[in-house]
Every structure is written in structure tokens, then in C-alpha cells.
Amino acid sequence: MRKLLSILLVLAMALAMMPAALADGDLEPIKLTVFRGDPGDQPYEDNKIYKKIEEEFGVTFEFEFLAGDLNETLGLKLSDLEDLPDLFDGGNSAEMLIDAGALINLLDYVNPEDTPNLWAHIEPQKNRIITKDEDTGEDVMYIIPNYGLPDGPQIALSVGGPAFFIQKQVLAWAGYPEIHTLDEYFDLIEKFLEANPTNADGTPYIGFDILCEDWRRFCLINPVQHLMGRPNDGEVLIDINSDDYPTETFINRAYAKPYYKKLNEEFQKGIISADTFVMSYDQYIAQLSSGIVLGMFDQAWDFGDANNALLSDQKYENTYVALGLVYDEDDVEGLLPEGWTIEEHYLNGSLPNLDRGFGISVSCECPERIVAMWERMLDEDWQLLFNWGVEGEDYSIVDGRLTMTAEQYANTQDVEWQRHNKARAFFESSPKRQGWILEGDLAGNCWEVGNQDEIVFGLMNDYDKEFLAAYGYSKFADFVNPPIELAPYGEAWQIDKAPIQKDYNDFLNIQDTELPAVIMADPAEFDAKWDKFVEDINPSCEVYSNFMHEEVLKLVAAYYGE
Amino acid sequence: MTDLASKSGRKTRPRKGGFFGTLCKQWQLAAMSVPMLLYVLLFNYAPMWGWINAFKDYGNRKLVAKGITPFIGLGNFKWLFSRPDFFITVRNTLAMSVINLVFGTVSAILLAILLNEVRNRGFKRTVQTVTYLPHFLSMVIVVAMSQNIFATNGPVNALLTSTGIIKSPVFWLGEGKYFWWLVGVINVWKEVGWGTIIYISAMTSIDPSLYEAAAIDGAGRFHRILHVTLPGIRSTFIILLIMNIGHLMEAGFEIQYLLGNGLVANYSRTIDIFVLEYGTQQMDIGVATAAGMFKSVVAIILLVSANFIAKRLGEDTLV
Numbered sequence: 088m089r090k091l092l093s094i095l096l097v098l099a100m101a102l103a104m105m106p107a108a109l110a111d112g113d114l115e116p117i118k119l120t121v122f123r124g125d126p127g128d129q130p131y132e133d134n135k136i137y138k139k140i141e142e143e144f145g146v147t148f149e150f151e152f153l154a155g156d157l158n159e160t161l162g163l164k165l166s167d168l169e170d171l172p173d174l175f176d177g178g179n180s181a182e183m184l185i186d187a188g189a190l191i192n193l194l195d196y197v198n199p200e201d202t203p204n205l206w207a208h209i210e211p212q213k214n215r216i217i218t219k220d221e222d223t224g225e226d227v228m229y230i231i232p233n234y235g236l237p238d239g240p241q242i243a244l245s246v247g248g249p250a251f252f253i254q255k256q257v258l259a260w261a262g263y264p265e266i267h268t269l270d271e272y273f274d275l276i277e278k279f280l281e282a283n284p285t286n287a288d289g290t291p292y293i294g295f296d297i298l299c300e301d302w303r304r305f306c307l308i309n310p311v312q313h314l315m316g317r318p319n320d321g322e323v324l325i326d327i328n329s330d331d332y333p334t335e336t337f338i339n340r341a342y343a344k345p346y347y348k349k350l351n352e353e354f355q356k357g358i359i360s361a362d363t364f365v366m367s368y369d370q371y372i373a374q375l376s377s378g379i380v381l382g383m384f385d386q387a388w389d390f391g392d393a394n395n396a397l398l399s400d401q402k403y404e405n406t407y408v409a410l411g412l413v414y415d416e417d418d419v420e421g422l423l424p425e426g427w428t429i430e431e432h433y434l435n436g437s438l439p440n441l442d443r444g445f446g447i448s449v450s451c452e453c454p455e456r457i458v459a460m461w462e463r464m465l466d467e468d469w470q471l472l473f474n475w476g477v478e479g480e481d482y483s484i485v486d487g488r489l490t491m492t493a494e495q496y497a498n499t500q501d502v503e504w505q506r507h508n509k510a511r512a513f514f515e516s517s518p519k520r521q522g523w524i525l526e527g528d529l530a531g532n533c534w535e536v537g538n539q540d541e542i543v544f545g546l547m548n549d550y551d552k553e554f555l556a557a558y559g560y561s562k563f564a565d566f567v568n569p570p571i572e573l574a575p576y577g578e579a580w581q582i583d584k585a586p587i588q589k590d591y592n593d594f595l596n597i598q599d600t601e602l603p604a605v606i607m608a609d610p611a612e613f614d615a616k617w618d619k620f621v622e623d624i625n626p627s628c629e630v631y632s633n634f635m636h637e638e639v640l641k642l643v644a645a646y647y648g649e
Numbered sequence: 650m651t652d653l654a655s656k657s658g659r660k661t662r663p664r665k666g667g668f669f670g671t672l673c674k675q676w677q678l679a680a681m682s683v684p685m686l687l688y689v690l691l692f693n694y695a696p697m698w699g700w701i702n703a704f705k706d707y708g709n710r711k712l713v714a715k716g717i718t719p720f721i722g723l724g725n726f727k728w729l730f731s732r733p734d735f736f737i738t739v740r741n742t743l744a745m746s747v748i749n750l751v752f753g754t755v756s757a758i759l760l761a762i763l764l765n766e767v768r769n770r771g772f773k774r775t776v777q778t779v780t781y782l783p784h785f786l787s788m789v790i791v792v793a794m795s796q797n798i799f800a801t802n803g804p805v806n807a808l809l810t811s812t813g814i815i816k817s818p819v820f821w822l823g824e825g826k827y828f829w830w831l832v833g834v835i836n837v838w839k840e841v842g843w844g845t846i847i848y849i850s851a852m853t854s855i856d857p858s859l860y861e862a863a864a865i866d867g868a869g870r871f872h873r874i875l876h877v878t879l880p881g882i883r884s885t886f887i888i889l890l891i892m893n894i895g896h897l898m899e900a901g902f903e904i905q906y907l908l909g910n911g912l913v914a915n916y917s918r919t920i921d922i923f924v925l926e927y928g929t930q931q932m933d934i935g936v937a938t939a940a941g942m943f944k945s946v947v948a949i950i951l952l953v954s955a956n957f958i959a960k961r962l963g964e965d966t967l968v
Contacts, residue, residue, distance in 0.1 A: 158930040183932070186710040221711070299911055362801050365822040365910045370796070585710050588931050596734070599911030603823075 116145040117453060121445075122164070124178020127152040127512050128502060136472060136510035144460050150512045153178060165189055171448035174457065176516040179302070181230060181442045182583040190229040190446035196458040197228065204465040205458070208236055208518060212439045214646050215577055231461070233444030233515060237522025241437050242538050243570050245563040246387055249309060249319050250409030250433050253382045255554055258408060263557045267431070268415045269314065269349050276358060276381050286379060294358030296383040297350070298371045299603065303389065308598060310384045311343045314414045315427070318435035318571065319386075321580025322594075323635045326424065332576070332643060333424070334636035336628040338598065339621045341422040345414065350606045351613050364603040378405030395500065403550035409433070411567035434564065436573030437522075441581050445516045461518050467527060473514045474534055481508065482536075489532045490541045499536060576642035579635060587634045594627040703938040710932055718935075725939035735923065735940070741829075742919045742944075745900040748833040750893050756837045757844030758882070762874055764845065765852045777849075781842025788839075788903035795835050795908065796822065822908070825916035832904055847889070848882055855881035887959055895952035898944045920944050 129150055130137060141147050153160060157178050164171060165187045177184040184190050194217065199206045209216050209231060217228045251272060257279045258264065266272050276294045285291050299307040305321075312324050315337070324337040337343050353359050366374075374380050375393035378400075387394075387409065397406050411433040423429075447454045463469065475482045475489060481498070482491045491499075498504045505511055520534045533539040543562070555561065584591040601620045608616045672679055703725055705718040712718070729735050760780065767773045783791070799805050799821035806818035821827050855877065863873050902921035909917030920940060928937030 156930065158932075159925070162929040162932055183710070187714045304911075360801065361820050361823055364912050365796070367796070588710075588933070589708070592926075592931065596914065600914045603912050607823075 116141070116147065117456070118147045118149055119173040119451075119457070120149050120151070121174040121513065122151045122172035122176060123153060123512060123516060124157055124161070124176045124180065125153050128506055130510070130512060131506050133507060134510065135477065135508055137513070139472065140460075140510070140513075144456075144463075146456070146460060148174075148513060152512070158183065169450055171450045173448060173451040173453075174445045174513075174516070175448045176233075176443075176445050179443075181446065182585060184446060184448075185229050185442065186585065189448055191449055191451070191454055192225075193228045193231065193447065193458065194226055196455055197231075202458060202462040204462050205231065205518060208465060208520070212236060214648055215439055215441060215642075218645065230442050230444050230446045231518040232439040232441055233517065233519065234521065235437055235439040236518075237437050238520055238525050238534070239523030241570055242522060242533065243434055243564045244538060244543055246409035246433060246567060248388070248433070248435075249305075249313060249384070249386045250567065251310070251382065251384050251412045252387075252407035252409055254378075254380075254405055255408055255550070256404035257381055259404065259554065259557070263554075266410050267412065269346070269412055269418070270415060272382070272410065272412055273349065273353055273358065277356065279381060280358065290377070290379050293360055293363075293374065293380045294382065295353060296366075296371060296374065296380045297359060297363045297606075298366065298368065298383070298385065298389075299364060299599070300366065300368050300371070303368060304595070304599065306383065306385050306389075307602060308338055311337045311346050313433060314346055314412060314429075315342065315423075316413055316429040316432055318432050319578055319580060321578070321582075323579050323632065324424075325574070325576075325579060325639060326427070327574045328426075332636070332639050334579070334639050335424075335632045336594075336635075338602075339624050339628045342414075342419050342424075344617060345418045345422070347602070347605055347617065348613065351608060351610065354606050355610060359606070361607060364607070378402045399500075401548075403548050408554075408563060408566055431568050432571045433567045434570035435578065436570050438573055438578050438581075441577065442583075444518070465518065465520060467524070467529070470520045470534055471529075473510060473519065474536060476508060484529070487528060487531075488541060489529065489539060490545070491536065493546055496536070496542060496546050575646040576639045577646075579639060582635060582638045582642075584631075584634075587630055590627045590630040594624065594631055597624045597627065700938060700942055702934050703942050705935050707933050707935040713932070721935075725935045726943070729936065729939055729943070734918070737915055738918045738920050738923045741905075741916055742898055742900045742921075745829050745832050745905070745919065746897045748829055749836050749900065750897070752833045752837050753840060753844055754886075754890070754893075756841045758848055758886070760841055761845040761848035761852060761882075762878060764849060765878065766870065766874070777842060777845070779842070781846065783839045784843040786839065789907060791835060791839055792904060792907040795831070799831065822910070823912040825913045828909070828913045828916040832901075832908070835904065835908075836901075847885065851882040851885040852878060891952070891955045891959055894955040895948055897951050898948040 127150070129152075137148065151172065157180050161177055161180055161183050164175075165183065168187070168189055171189055175184055175189065196202065197205050197209075209228075212232075216232060217226050219225070220227050253266070253272070253276070257275060258266070260279055260283070261275055264271075264275065266275060273295070280292055280294050283292065297307050298304075308322060309319065312320060315324060317324060317327075322336055322338065323334050324340075326333045350359065354361075372390065372393045375383075375390050376396035378397060383390075390407075394406060397403075411431040413429050413431045416429065419429075447457055451457070464473070471478070471489075475491075476495075476499075478484065481495055482489055484490075498508070522534060522538075524530055524532045524534060536542055555563070555565075558565070560566070597620070601616075601623060605613065605616045605620050666673065702718075704720055704722060706721045706724065707713050707718055764773055764776060767776075797803055801818040801820055805821065806815075809815045810818060819827075821831060859877050859881075860873055863877050868876065898920065900919050900921075902919060902925070905917045905919050906922055906925075909922075920943075924937045924940050924944075927933045927940065
């Protein structure tokens with residue numbers, strides 16, 4: 088009896104204290120620990136945006152950035168689910184966090200009533216973002232995509248993803264030709280190299296680089312699907328015109344061979360150097376930054392640092408244009424899947440960056456405060472603060488248009504300045520508005536500085552202006568076809584390969600070891616080495632293709648709400 | 650140590666109480682060894698409990714998150730031994746270990762003898778310092794340097810082509826057949842000075858009168874090295890050899906991880922890299938533990954046999 092009484096007493100006390108705790112909760116300053124799954128720079132103490140966050144929300148941050156291998160770091164962090172960072176961005180391996188049960192289901196806090204902003208933000212893509220838990224069947228959303236949920240019509244000013252890149256000076260030297268096929272591309276590079284073996288300093292030019300370090304092997308593997316006319320589906324080719332969405336790995340198919348045959352020829356001609364296959368990412372960026380690499384296949388974001396370095400050195404002629412190369416029908420005659428026609432599509436519809444961005448960890452003590460903060464931050468004033476900065480200081484509004492001076496814009500590109508004046512580490516992984524401002528006095532402006540006409544065209548350097556004028560184009564995206572509609576499954580590279588991890592690992596290892604050797608092979612041995620490669624990789628390709636086909640069909644069904 | 654203690658115990662107190670009597674008598678000594686004993690138990694024996702993971706299935710991340718890791722007996726081992734690429738990692742590990750051991754020992758002894766013969770103390774000290782400084786460099790830096798030095802347009806190729814030894818540059822970093830030797834050479838450069846320290850100290854403990862006697866008997870410098878210096882460091886050499894053979898399954902991991910690339914993967918992947926890939930990158934702890942266990946078992950066998958052989962040869966042994 089006495090026991091029961093004391094329990095009741097404790098309960099009563101707890102109940103009495105709860106409202107007080109809740110009421111105080113909103114004001115109480117908290118420090119959130121934050122992990123970012125990519126390298127970055129710590130902001131300075133005096134950072135003005137973080138100061139404003141602290142003033143309005145009472146929230147301060149302690150950032151940790153990735154140093155070293157991502158999966159390894161996540162593996163170690165996940166060993167103790169009691170002590171996780173509050174805001175957890177797993178980078179390209181966020182699936183590990185989800186599978187390990189490290190993240191809370193945000194749908195417990197996000198709904199049309201409590202968080203109208205957030206809900207409206209994800210609503211158009213909710214069939215992709217909200218998934219069903221495999222066991223319980225309940226709706227789950229662990230991460231609100233950090234990018235890819237734009238307001239208004241899609242903006243495509245330049246190619247931000249994969250393409251064959253070529254230095255502007257090469258095109259200018261040749262009199263601004265139109266380049267559409269592999270042969271035209273490599274012919275041009277060869278001719279340029281013949282006429283200009285070295286740059287002004289006497290450093291030899293490198294014709295074509297192939298980066299294949301670790302996960303960046305996509306520079307070696309992915310081109311084939313684009314040459315076949317599809318946007319980026321990772322390592323598989325999908326026929327979107329068929330209701331059954333036939334899915335197959337392309338690296339082991341007959342239609343992949345002409346590309347590697349071409350690389351083999353270029354290697355023999357010395358356009359591609361052997362060192363390219365042993366190059367680290369840092370070495371690659373250093374080469375690109377020095378302006379001696381004439382062309383490469385890559386994704387624009389992957390060499391952003393090199394691009395910035397070239398811009399700050401004012402080596403505009405060494406910066407790159409994205410070209411949408413496709414196979415010439417003659418190259419692949421008789422090799423195409425049945426009914427396949429080749430039409431260039433490098434640009435795809437806006438894709439929500441699924442499972443990328445911050446999740447809230449299970450060890451976080453105040454998830455509702457974080458969600459409420461995100462909700463408030465989707466308002467115009469906060470979005471302008473994150474994207475454009477402080478009005479009058481970092482940008483101005485002239486006749487209802489957002490503008491920056493050249494100096495203000497240059498500041499935004501300066502890493503040191505950013506550490507004082509930008510909240511990159513937090514904002515990049517948080518839900519954010521992109522695309523067009525649709526409402527209010529500023530309607531018709533862009534949320535992001537880099538998309539605003541006044542910045543893109545107003546502040547464009549003269550070299551680029553003349554370059555575009557020579558082609559009669561208004562923007563760099565005009566070098567490729569306009570975006571096609573996003574397929575119902577999204578982009579297949581987003582599919583998590585964990586269930587077939589061992590086969591997938593084989594798939595990657597065989598490519599890493601054998602494909603460079605195929606490209607470097609003596610021309611007489613090329614066919615034999617290619618056949619050996621295909622034979623070795625076929626078993627894992629089979630498993631991978633089947634798995635991806637099933638997953639694609641699941642995504643399609645989910646998209647149509649079945 | 651315990652062996653020595655019990656032996657001396659028996660001498661002084663031959664009858665009373667046996668082992669426990671001795672223990673009581675020498676409780677201070679025993680107490681002093683307790684911290685070390687705890688250390689070994691906690692950090693060397695307790696983690697062995699983790700070996701149990703080698704017999705569990707960690708293949709499915711989603712099940713693992715729910716705590717479902719069924720026992721699958723020898724499943725992980727069967728899977729390992731069915732894969733040719735696992736044996737490639739074993740081969741690479743052993744090959745690079747042996748190369749490192751031979752190169753490392755020979756170069757260290759050679760340099761130690763040369764230094765031992767140098768009479769100018771200033772010069773000797775300088776060489777010693779210069780050769781052992783690279784030991785303190787991070788492998789990341791050493792590998793980055795090597796990548797530039799051995800690049801097709803790097804200094805090594807430039808030197809070899811300009812002197813006419815080879816006609817066209819060699820693709821050092823991209824051909825598997827060079828990889829093991831490259832690792833050996835880089836390790837020698839990094840560790841040779843460090844390796845000499847122990848041999849030089851062994852040489853200083855050789856009685857100078859031996860050298861004098863040899864000189865009186867007409868032995869030249871070369872003969873003194875052969876018949877005095879080398880036998881003088883023989884026991885040091887044997888002990889180090891036994892210890893190193895115990896470490897044969899550890900060919901290192903940093904250098905192969907950093908210097909390796911797709912082209913040489915079949916020569917650069919070691920067991921440690923295999924364990925890392927499966928254990929922390931793919932989270933398949935079962936397979937990784939099985940591979941690590943296999944490694945430990947082979948290492949124990951190697952160590953015990955080396956010790957046995959040394960004992961047979963009448964040398965000092967470790968155990």
C-alpha cells in the first residue's frame with residue numbers, strides 16, 4: 088500500500104511539473120549537434136546568420152564534418168544509437184542510418200495542420216518522398232530532401248549533372264562547331280592537340296581524363312547510358328517507353344563496346360594518358376584547375392572546385408562547356424535493344440533528392456523544435472536570409488528585383504567570407520525553397536542567387552558572353568536538349584543496393600580491375616579482353632539487373648499510388 | 650616471468666604449500682603483476698568474445714538493425730573460402746610481408762654495419778637521424794610523394810629514360826607486377842633508419858676485446874664484420890625474426906589502401922583491406938570477423954612454428 092502511494096505521489100509530481108517544463112521548453116537555449124556526411128568548413132563564431140538563428144529560435148549548432156571514409160564513419164557512429172548527432176546527414180549513405188533505425192519518422196511531426204509550409208513543400212512529390220515501412224506498412228519519411236523540390240517551372244540554365252565536358256577554348260579555336268557525336272568530339276580534341284601540344288607556359292595538354300577513383304568510377308562507367316540517349320539512371324539502362332520498364336545493366340552489353348573501343352583507340356593515340364587510371368581525386372582536381380585537361384566525362388558538381396579555381400584565376404577559356412554526346416546510329420547498328428531509338432537527353436526533370444539531407448536522430452531530445460524551426464524557415468524572410476543574405480548589406484531590391492553588385496556576388500563565392508556570413512553547413516542539408524518566388528512583392532524572382540537573371544547574365548564575364556553570342560545561344564544549357572519529363576521511378580541511381588551488397592560489390596570490383604585494362608589493351612587484344620570482362624561481370628550483372636527491375640517496378644507502383 | 654618466479658620460489662621454499670604457498674609468500678610481486686594481467690585480460694582476451702560474430706549472419710542490414718543475427722555455423726567461413734578473391738588477399742598479404750621482412754631486415758642490418766664501421770661520430774649521427782626521420786612521416790604523405798615520384802612523367806622514369814636504362818617510361822603505379830616491390834622499396838625508405846637502431850645497440854654491446862683479438866689474429870675489416878659483428882647480433886636477429894614472423898599476416902594496410910587503385914587491385918588488396926571493406930563499409934561484421942579470425946589463427950601457427958624451429962636450432966626463443 089505504501090509502495091502504491093509513493094508511486095502515485097511521484098506520478099502526481101511528474102504531472103504537475105510537466106506543463107511548466109513544456110512552457111519553458113521553447114525559450115530554453117539548446118545546442119544541437121550536427122553531422123554532415125561530406126567535408127566542409129566550420130563557420131566562425133561571429134557568423135551573422137547563425138546569430139540570427141540563435142536570436143529567434145534559441146538554437147546553436149556544433150558541426151562535425153566528414154573526414155575520411157563515409158561508410159566507415161557512419162558505421163562507427165551507428166554503434167551507439169543513444170549518442171547520435173541530433174541532426175544527422177548521412178551523405179550518400181543515408182540508407183545506412185535508416186536501416187539501422189537511427190532516424191525518427193518525421194511524419195509524427197509533419198502534417199498539413201501543424202506544418203503547412205513543410206507539407207506544401209513536399210506535397211507535389213509526396214508519393215516519392217513518403218514510403219511504406221516494409222514490416223509495419225505504416226507511412227514513413229525519415230528525411231526531407233535537401234534539394235530538388237522547386238517552386239514553379241523548372242529552371243535549367245546550365246548542365247549541373249553528367250555530360251561530356253570540353254574546354255571553351257577548344258570550341259573557340261575550331262570556330263564554334265556543333266559537336267554531337269563521340270567521333271566529332273575526339274576528332275576535335277585530336278586536332279586541337281596537334282595544333283597546340285602545350286599551353287602558353289609550355290605544359291603539355293591532356294586530351295581526355297577518366298577519373299575512376301572509388302565511387303567516382305561513374306566517370307568511367309556511366310557514359311554509355313547517356314550515349315544511348317537516357318539521363319542518369321546510374322548503372323542501368325531502362326526502357327521508359329515500355330510499361331514493363333525493362334531494366335538491364337549496360338556495361339556488359341554489346342552497345343557498350345563501341346564506347347570503350349573508342350577509348351582504347353584514343354588511349355593508343357596518346358589522347359588519354361595511363362596515369363588517369365591511377366589518379367586520385369585530388370590529383371584530378373589539381374589537373375583540371377591548372378587548365379591543361381581539354382575534355383572529360385563527369386558531373387558538373389564533381390569538379391566545382393576546379394571550376395572555381397579557373398574562374399578566380401580568370402582562365403575563362405579553360406572553363407568547360409557541357410556537350411550532350413550520343414552514339415552515331417552507325418556506331419551501334421544492330422547492337423541496340425529492340426525498338427530503341429537514340430535521342431539525346433542529358434537533362435532530366437527536377438528530381439527530389441530522396442534520402443539526402445538532415446534526418447533527426449532517435450537520440451535527439453527536441454525533434455518538435457527542429458521541425459517547427461524548419462517550418463518557420465520556409466517563410467520568405469528566412470529563405471532570403473539564407474540564399475541572398477541581409478538586405479542592404481549583401482543584396483538590394485530594386486524595382487521589385489533582387490540584385491547584387493559584382494563585389495557582393497564575388498563575396499558569396501569566397502569561402503572565408505562564407506564562414507562569416509553564410510549558414511552553409513546548416514542550410515545545405517535542410518529543407519529549402521528553390522526555383523521561383525511565386526507569391527508576394529518579389530514574385531518572379533528566383534530563390535537562388537545562381538538562377539537570377541540579374542546575376543547569371545548581368546554578371547557574366549565577357550569571354551562567356553562572346554562565347555554564347557558566337558553560338559547564338561542565350562544560356563549554356565542550350566548546348567543540350569531541354570529537360571525531359573522525369574520518369575515515374577525518378578532516377579534509378581537512387582535505389583539502395585544493400586540487399587544485393589555482395590553481388591554489387593563484385594560488380595564494382597570487376598569493373599575497377601578489368602575495365603581500365605581493357606581500355607589500355609593492345610588493339611589486337613582488345614576484343615579478347617573485352618569478352619573476358621563481359622564474361623567475368625555477367626553473373627553479378629544478372630543479379631543486379633533483376634534486382635533493379637523489381638525495385639523500379641515497386642517505385643512506379645508507389646508513384647501511381649497503387 | 651611467472652616461470653622464473655616459481656623456479657626461484659621452489660629453490661628457497663621447496664616443500665611448503667606448492668604453488669599457492671609460493672603465491673602467498675610472494676604476494677607483493679603477484680600484486681604488482683595484477684594491473685598487467687587485467688590489461689591483457691581486458692584488451693586482449695575480452696575482445697575475443699567478439700569472435701562469436703564470425704558464426705552469425707550479418708548479411709542483411711535491415712534485419713541486423715532489428716537485432717536479428719541468426720547463428721549460421723560455418724556459413725561465413727564457407728563463403729570466404731569459396732571466393733578466389735579472398736585467397737588473393739591472403740597471397741598478397743603474405744607476399745608483401747615476406748618482401749617487407751627480407752628487404753627491411755637486410756637493409757637495416759646492412760646500414761647498421763656500415764654505421765658501426767664509421768669512426769666519425771658527427772657523420773654517423775647525421776646519417777642515423779636523416780635515415781630514421783621518415784619513420785615519423787604519415788603514410789598519406791609518403792604515398793602522395795611516391796605517386797608523384799613514380800608517375801609516368803615523374804623523376805624515376807625521367808632518370809631511367811635519360812640514362813638509357815629503359816626506352817619508354819614504365820607505368821609503375823598501374824601494373825600489378827610492380828606493386829609488391831614498390832611497397833617493399835617505399836617501406837625500406839621509410840623504415841630503414843628506425844630498423845637500424847636496435848641492431849646498432851646490439852653491436853655496441855659486443856665486447857671490443859673480440860675485435861682486438863681478431864685484429865691481432867690478422868682479420869681485416871671485412872673478416873671482423875663477418876666473424877665478430879654478425880655473430881654478435883645473431884640472437885637479436887633471431888628474436889626479431891620470430892616476432893616478425895608472428896606479424897607476417899599483417900602486411901600493413903595504409904600503404905596498400907592509399908597506393909592501390911583499380912588496375913593493381915588484384916595485387917594490392919590485403920586481408921586488412923578485405924576486413925575493412927566488409928566490416929565497416931558494408932557492415933557485414935560476420936564475414937569480416939571470420940576473415941580476421943582466419944588471419945589470427947594463421948599468425949599463431951606461424952609464430953609457434955618459428956619458435957619451435959628456433960628452439961631446435963638451439964637459439965633463444967620468445968616463449
